Structures are given as structure tokens and as C-alpha cells.
Amino acid sequence: MADITTTAQANRARSASENPVKRFFRATEIDTRLLGMIGAMLIIWIGFNILSGGLFLTPRNLWNLSVQTASVAVMATGMVLVIVTRNIDLSVGSILGFVGMSMGVLQAELLPQLLGFNHPAIWVVTLLAGILLGAAIGALHGSIIAFLNVPSFIVTLGGLLVWRGATWFVTSGRTVAPMDSTFRLMGGGTEGSIGATASWVVGILACIAIVATIINSRKQRQRFGFPQRPMWAEYFLTAVGCALVLGAIAVVNSYPWPVAIARKYADANGIAWPDGGLFIPHGIAIPVLIAIVVGIVMTFISTRLRFGRYVFAIGGNQEAAELAGIKTRWVTVKIFALMGILCAIAAAISTARLNAATNAQGELDELYTIAAAVIGGTSLGGGMGTIAGAMLGALVMQSLQSGMVLVGIDTPFQRIVVGMVLVVAVWLDTVYRARAK
Amino acid sequence: MTDTRTPLVEMKNVSISFGGIHAVDNASIDLYPGEVVALLGHNGAGKSTLIKILSGAYKRDGGEILINGEPAEINNPRDAKKYGIETIYQTLAVADNVDAAANLYLGRELRTPWGTLDDVAMEAKTREVMGRLNPNFQRFKEPVKALSGGQRQSVAIARAILFNARILIMDEPTAALGPQETAQVGELIKQLKKEGIGIFLISHDIHDVFDLADRVSVMKNGQVVGHARTEDVTKDEVLGMIILGKVPPKAIPGPGAMQTA
Ligand SMILES: Nc1ncnc2c1ncn2[C@@H]1O[C@H](COP(=O)(O)OP(=O)(O)O)[C@@H](O)[C@H]1O
Ligand SMILES: [Mg+2]
Numbered sequence: 001m002a003d004i005t006t007t008a009q010a011n012r013a014r015s016a017s018e019n020p021v022k023r024f025f026r027a028t029e030i031d032t033r034l035l036g037m038i039g040a041m042l043i044i045w046i047g048f049n050i051l052s053g054g055l056f057l058t059p060r061n062l063w064n065l066s067v068q069t070a071s072v073a074v075m076a077t078g079m080v081l082v083i084v085t086r087n088i089d090l091s092v093g094s095i096l097g098f099v100g101m102s103m104g105v106l107q108a109e110l111l112p113q114l115l116g117f118n119h120p121a122i123w124v125v126t127l128l129a130g131i132l133l134g135a136a137i138g139a140l141h142g143s144i145i146a147f148l149n150v151p152s153f154i155v156t157l158g159g160l161l162v163w164r165g166a167t168w169f170v171t172s173g174r175t176v177a178p179m180d181s182t183f184r185l186m187g188g189g190t191e192g193s194i195g196a197t198a199s200w201v202v203g204i205l206a207c208i209a210i211v212a213t214i215i216n217s218r219k220q221r222q223r224f225g226f227p228q229r230p231m232w233a234e235y236f237l238t239a240v241g242c243a244l245v246l247g248a249i250a251v252v253n254s255y256p257w258p259v260a261i262a263r264k265y266a267d268a269n270g271i272a273w274p275d276g277g278l279f280i281p282h283g284i285a286i287p288v289l290i291a292i293v294v295g296i297v298m299t300f301i302s303t304r305l306r307f308g309r310y311v312f313a314i315g316g317n318q319e320a321a322e323l324a325g326i327k328t329r330w331v332t333v334k335i336f337a338l339m340g341i342l343c344a345i346a347a348a349i350s351t352a353r354l355n356a357a358t359n360a361q362g363e364l365d366e367l368y369t370i371a372a373a374v375i376g377g378t379s380l381g382g383g384m385g386t387i388a389g390a391m392l393g394a395l396v397m398q399s400l401q402s403g404m405v406l407v408g409i410d411t412p413f414q415r416i417v418v419g420m421v422l423v424v425a426v427w428l429d430t431v432y433r434a435r436a437k
Numbered sequence: 438m439t440d441t442r443t444p445l446v447e448m449k450n451v452s453i454s455f456g457g458i459h460a461v462d463n464a465s466i467d468l469y470p471g472e473v474v475a476l477l478g479h480n481g482a483g484k485s486t487l488i489k490i491l492s493g494a495y496k497r498d499g500g501e502i503l504i505n506g507e508p509a510e511i512n513n514p515r516d517a518k519k520y521g522i523e524t525i526y527q528t529l530a531v532a533d534n535v536d537a538a539a540n541l542y543l544g545r546e547l548r549t550p551w552g553t554l555d556d557v558a559m560e561a562k563t564r565e566v567m568g569r570l571n572p573n574f575q576r577f578k579e580p581v582k583a584l585s586g587g588q589r590q591s592v593a594i595a596r597a598i599l600f601n602a603r604i605l606i607m608d609e610p611t612a613a614l615g616p617q618e619t620a621q622v623g624e625l626i627k628q629l630k631k632e633g634i635g636i637f638l639i640s641h642d643i644h645d646v647f648d649l650a651d652r653v654s655v656m657k658n659g660q661v662v663g664h665a666r667t668e669d670v671t672k673d674e675v676l677g678m679i680i681l682g683k684v685p686p687k688a689i690p691g692p693g694a695m696q697t698a
Binding site: 220221223224226300304305306309312313314315316317319320321322323324325326383384 | 492494513514515518524526528529530531532533534535539543544545546548552553554557558560561580582
């Protein structure tokens with residue numbers, strides 16, 4: 001008892017002597033590295049906004065940015081777990097291509113013969129089949145890595161070639177289009193967005209979830225009498241979290257449907273066309289919603305489940321994990337299977353958005369995915385990384401990409417920039433880790 | 438004195454080799470409840486390898502292991518833990534990037550009724566156990582790589598005693614510690630012994646363990662030189678066993694004993 005009070009006093013004494021900035025970060029437990037990334041992203045956004053004469057920070061561009069980020073963001077969440085265990089997956093772009101092509105053929109050519117065109121079950125069957133296929137490919141890679149001891153770099157480099165080649169064989173190089181009309185909603189667009197009201201509902205639910213999480217963690221810590229965050233820090237975190245969520249909803253809700261589509265919709269529903277035009281907001285795009293759900297599920301898996309704990313423990317010290325009785329090989333297989341599932345979800349988003357499955361789908365995505373994870377704070381040294389960071393990393397990469405398109409930079413030069421950013425990000429990671437020691 | 442009881446652990450004629458090197462060659466050791474057996478020998482004598490066979494980290498090439506007189510099937514660390522065998526490895530074997538509670542419960546996490554990790558319950562129990570072992574320990578939220586050698590050691594020890602071990606293996610447990618912490622570990626060993634736990638205490642330095650041990654077993658070049666009760670031998674005689682393989686009269690010679698004939 002005496003012990004606890006003295007340490008509490010010591011803590012208070014320590015916080016009093018710290019400078020206010022340090023105290024703020026310790027109290028709120030905000031990761032400074034994450035904050036640095038948000039800073040970098042804001043610089044990129046404002047920079048491109050100036051260079052493009054105010055075209056970047058518009059609801060239209062930000063909405064598009066969110067949709068373009070979705071597919072890589074989904075894969076980046078899995079890449080975090082892969083890299084945390086000191087593995088790498090170079091095959092995600094090719095798996096995306098192969099699974100995307102397979103889902104394309106299934107929904108556009110095979111299932112309509114069985115079920116009839118635009119049958120409502122086509123999209124689910126296709127998606128589930130794709131997920132199974134992705135999981136099987138990932139599990140195969142994982143098994144070779146874990147049980148045959150072939151380095152992941154080599155296995156997935158092989159996979160990069162094998163699955164790209166296999167993609168070609170599915171249709172002998174033919175592009176498959178169009179996709180099933182319900183399946184297509186997963187790609188976004190005017191139809192594939194949930195509209196203003198539903199978006200606000202999602203936003204409010206998210207705010208409730210933020211408040212509930214903070215209250216719950218406080219209660220849990222109270223139950224065992226652990227030290228708490230100061231009240232002002234809790235209020236601050238809640239306020240910032242909710243403001244960000246509602247701000248994002250406001251942005252996507254101020255991007256209206258294009259005039260032509262709005263007019264068609266008005267005609268079809270017998271709405272008189274008003275003089276100022278009809279303002280129908282897009283709201284959150286379905287692929288973005290999918291990515292957010294994936295992010296939440298993956299965060300849950302990596303922080304709340306035993307599997308996630310094992311992933312990080314293996315990344316920290318594989319021998320220790322084995323001696324603790326963890327079946328490290330099976331964990332590796334599961335990580336790669338999960339990565340395959342995420343590739344399948346990304347494939348669904350990307351084929352749905354393009355409304356076609358092509359041979360080149362997902363090319364170079366492995367690099368964007370790895371870059372997203374690394375920029376987002378996943379350490380190539382293993383053992384460190386967050387899902388949220390990786391998704392933000394994907395947003396940073398896509399912001400760079402979209403910004404360069406917007407200001408008219410040519411594709412070859414875009415690649416040069418992306419390549420350099422990747423190297424710089426890894427260098428920063430090394431510097432950060434050296435300093436953390 | 439021990440002959441009438443069943444040994445807690447009996448390793449009989451255990452061998453293992455790594456690519457031609459006989460790291461452990463036909464070694465037999467035993468351990469009774471409430472007893473501390475010091476396993477001594479130079480670096481490279483095969484001590485760590487022998488006990489890693491008992492803890493399930495290595496698979497033996499030959500020989501058998503009896504627990505309470507029954508043949509035990511130990512093929513991996515999980516099997517060993519089922520028999521109540523807990524190990525503090527020479528390398529500590531802690532996961533550097535997770536906190537103390539995660540390390541204590543690694544592989545045996547407490548979970549809520551929903552199957553999620555019950556981190557607060559694990560932290561609470563960790564605070565309790567660490568409070569007993571090392572009352573100054575306060576850094577519960579930090580990854581263990583941020584801790585000092587002594588603190589990491591106490592995490593490794595806490596993990597071993599958390600799950601009611603019956604057989605405790607401590608491989609050079611004081612190698613990274615200062616004198617005060619070493620004394621603390623000594624106290625802990627006496628306390629655990631009182632609770633009836635059998636302890637293998639491994640060291641290359643006789644001075645660390647002679648006062649704590651009931652018996653010594655000495656290894657040299659992968660073979661057991663001999664066993665002796667500490668009351669029957671002097672430190673110098675044990676040193677002779679370690680260095681020369683010379684077995685004093687009151688000790689029981691093993692296959693590695695110096696041939697005097
Ligand atoms: N995993 C291994 N692979 C190859 N050789 C090993 C391995 N583990 C131990 N050895 C060898 O076995 C011998 C005994 O080592 P060890 O048991 O660590 O000795 P001690 O713990 O007594 O210092 C040494 O020669 C060592 O090089
Ligand atoms: Mg050793």
C-alpha cells in the first residue's frame with residue numbers, strides 16, 4: 001500500500017519536472033511517430049493544393065483519394081503482420097491479379113450460366129470463392145516458408161512471377177468485363193456510395209464507439225487500480241477522434257453526384273429538376289467502408305487476440321516464442337493465409353472499381369503495400385508496427401500519387417518519386433530505431 | 438537418504454549430437470522433490486543442452502526421461518510444461534518487444550469469456566508476482582528490451598514460477614546479475630525449495646551454487662563425471678571433478694570419470 005502511494009508521488013513529481021510538450025504526449029499516449037506521419041501527410045496535401053491551384057483539397061479529390069487508397073490500404077494491414085515477423089510478401093500484387101481474374105471469370109462467365117444474369121447471389125459467391133482462393137494461395141506460401149524453410153523473400157518472389165503468369169492462363173490474356181452489377185458496388189462510384197444520411201449514421205456510431213472504448217478502458221483499469229490517464233487527456237482524445245470522424249463525413253457528404261447522373265436519377269424518380277441543379281451527396285464510398293472495417297478487424301486481431309500477440313512475440317524473439325511453446329510455424333502459415341484473404345478483398349475492390357478484370361491488375365501493388373506499411377511505422381527489423389499506421393501510410397502513398405497526377409507529372413517520374421520515398425522511409429526507420437535504443 | 442523415494446525427474450542415458458559433435462553423451466541425472474541439484478561444468482560441457490532436452494527445446498537421440506517414475510513423452514516445450522517443468526534459459530528467452538505481462542503469460546494467455554486477451558487481469562497478476570520478486574519493479578507498460586539485465590532476469594524468473602512449477606530449471610540464472618540481485622535469487626531458491634519444488638541449478642562457477650545445492654552433478658565434454666552430496670565433498674574436490682574429471686572417494690562416478698586404471 002505504502003509502495004503504491006510513494007510511486008504515485010514519484011510519478012507526479014516526474015510529470016511536474018517534465019516540460020509541457022513531453023507531459024502532453026505521455027498523458028495522451030499519442031505515438032509521436034504516427035504524429036510525424038500525419039504532419040508529413042498534411043505537408044503533402046497543402047503542397048499539392050498550392051501547386052495545383054486549389055484542386056487537391058476539394059471534396060471531389062479527397063473522396064477520390066479515399067477510394068483509390070482502399071485496395072492498397074486493405075493489403076497493407078496484412079503486410080504489417082508479415083513484416084512484423086521479419087518476413088516479406090512480394091506476391092500480393094500478383095495474387096490480387098490472379099484472384100481478381102478468377103473472380104472476374106466466375107461472376108461474368110461461369111455463375112451467370114448457372115444462376116442467370118444479375119442473380120443476387122453472384123457477388124457473394126464470387127467474393128467467398130475469391131477469399132478461399134486467396135487464403136489457399138497464402139497458406140501455400142506460408143507452408144513453404146514455415147515447413148520447408150525457404151526464405152519468404154524467395155517464396156513470394158517466385159509467387160510474384162507464378163501468379164502473374166497464372167493470371168494470363170485463366171483467360172489467355174483476355175480482359176473480362178463487365179462485372180456483376182451488385183459486385184460493382186464494392187468499387188465505389190456514384191452507385192457504390194452510401195449517401196449522406198447513412199454516412200452521418202456511420203459517423204455517429206463511430207463517435208459512440210470512440211467514447212465507449214475510452215470509458216471501457218478506464219473502467220477496466222479502475223477495476224484493478226492501475227494508473228489512469230488524466231481526465232483532460234481522455235476528453236482531448238475523445239474530442240479529436242470525434243472531430244476527425246465527423247469532419248471526414250462532412251467532406252464526403254459535400255461531394256455531389258455528377259449532374260448527368262443526378263438528372264437521370266431525378267427523371268427516373270419523377271423529381272422535378274430544380275434551377276440550381278440537384279445536390280445529391282456521395283457520402284462514404286463502399287470500398288472505403290470495407291477498408292475501414294478491415295482495419296478495425298485487423299486491429300482487433302493484432303491487439304486483442306492471442307494470434308496477434310504471438311505475431312509480435314515472434315517478431316521480437318522467435319526463439320523465445322518457440323521456447324514459450326508457441327507453434328511459430330503455424331502462426332507463419334496463418335499470417336500468409338490472412339495476407340491472401342486481404343489480397344482477395346483488395347482484388348474485389350479493384351476489379352469492381354475498374355469494372356473489369358485485366359492481366360495487369362495489381363502490378364507494382366506489392367511495392368505500394370510494402371511502402372505503406374513501412375511509411376506507417378512497421379519496422380523491417382521486426383516486432384513493431386500498427387494497422388492504423390499502415391493504413392495512413394497507404395493514404396500518404398496515394399496522396400503523393402494522386403497529387404502528382406493532378407499537377408501533371410509524368411508516370412515515369414512518378415515512379416522515381418515513389419521509389420525514392422520508399423528508400424527514405426526505410427532510412428528514417430533505421431534512424432528512429434537507432435535513436436530508440 | 439534419497440534412495441527410498443521416487444525421483445521427481447530421472448534422465449537415463451540421454452544422448453544428443455549436432456552434426457557429429459556429441460554435445461551430450463550417455464548422461465544420467467536425477468532430482469528429488471525439494472532438492473537443489475547443481476549441474477556444474479566448463480562452458481561447452483553440455484549442461485545447457487542436457488537440460489534443454491528436459492525442457493523440450495531439443496529432441497534427444499537416445500535415452501529416456503522419467504517423471505515421478507513414469508516414462509515421460511517430452512517432444513516440445515509445451516509437453517514439458519504439462520509435466521510442471523519450467524525453465525529459465527541462459528539466454529533468458531524473453532520476447533523483447535512486448536511488456537512484462539505479455540512475457541509472463543506468453544503461450545498461456547488469460548482470456549476473457551469472448552476469447553480475447555484479458556490484459557488487465559494478466560497485468561494485475563504480473564504486478565502481484567513481480568511485487569514479490571522485485572518490489573522496485575515499476576515498468577509494467579514498457580517492452581522488456583527497455584529493462585536492465587536484472588529486471589529482465591526477474592521477468593524470466595517470474596514467468597517460471599507463475600504457473601506452479603514442480604520442476605524448475607535455472608540455467609546460469611545469476612550470470613547477468615550484481616551481488617545484491619544474486620543474493621535475492623539465492624533467497625528465492627531457498628523459498629521454492631521449501632515449497633517442495635525440485636530445482637536444477639546450472640552454473641560454470643562452483644562458488645555461485647555450492648552453498649545452495651544439496652547435490653552436485655558434474656559434466657565434462659558431454660559426459661557426466663559424477664554425482665556427490667555437497668556435504669560429502671569439498672569445493673576443491675568438485676573443482677577437480679570439473680577440471681580433471683577426477684572423482685573423489687565419496688562421490689559416485691559416471692561415464693565421464695577419469696580412468697585411473
Ligand atoms: N544447437 C546446437 N547446434 C550445434 N552445436 C550445439 C548446439 N547447442 C550446443 N551445441 C554444442 O554442444 C556443446 C555443449 O554446449 P552447451 O550445452 O551450451 O554447454 P554448456 O551449457 O555446458 O556451456 C558445445 O560444444 C556446443 O557448441
Ligand atoms: Mg550453458
